[in-house]
Amino acid sequence: MTGIQKLTPEKKWFFDHYRFIILRKVIPPDDIELIIELGNRWHDMSLEKLPPPLTSTSQTNNYNSTIAHWINNVQYGDTAIQRLVLNIDIMRVVIALTRGSPCLVDCALTKNYKTSDDIHFHASGQDYGVEDAEPYAGSLMQEHR
Numbered sequence: 001m002t003g004i005q006k007l008t009p010e011k012k013w014f015f016d017h018y019r020f021i022i023l024r025k026v027i028p029p030d031d032i033e034l035i036i037e038l039g040n041r042w043h044d045m046s047l048e049k050l051p052p053p054l055t056s057t058s059q060t061n062n063y064n065s066t067i068a069h070w071i072n073n074v075q076y077g078d079t080a081i082q083r084l085v086l087n088i089d090i091m092r093v094v095i096a097l098t099r100g101s102p103c104l105v106d107c108a109l110t111k112n113y114k115t116s117d118d119i120h121f122h123a124s125g126q127d128y129g130v131e132d133a134e135p136y137a138g139s140l141m142q143e144h145r
Contacts, residue, residue: 007096015097016135026089031080038078039109042071051077068116075107097137 015021047056053073075085084090085107094102129136 007093011093012135015137016130021093023089023093026087027084031083034078034080035084035109038074038080039071039111042074042077042109043069043111066113066115066117068110068112070108070110072106072108074109075104081107097135099134099136 011021042050042054050056050071053076054071055073056069056071058067058069074081076082085104091102
């Protein structure tokens, strides 16, 4: 684990121009492996077999059969995901970009298949600007690869 990631002027510039920031080595490799394993296991389960409070609306009749599959409330599914959601290196950036007002709205694991329709992030690119020479984002998405 590296030291706490700071939102340097270079990272602010990068975020302002590209709308994402890359944070390296902020998630322990064991947590990454466990989250991938949990995600694969949960995605292979039917909706009825998911451990509560995990749920998914992608498996209901309201969506077509080729939509990407997502599982909601995963922050309650395992402590490794809780550590990811509350990771101090990630939160420092989120706090800086939301001007000290972060709010977790949803936490989901999404799995795209070769047959999946395109899935769009709900708030991607919205509520963003530069005020007082500082980038501000009202909605942020985290993606882990």
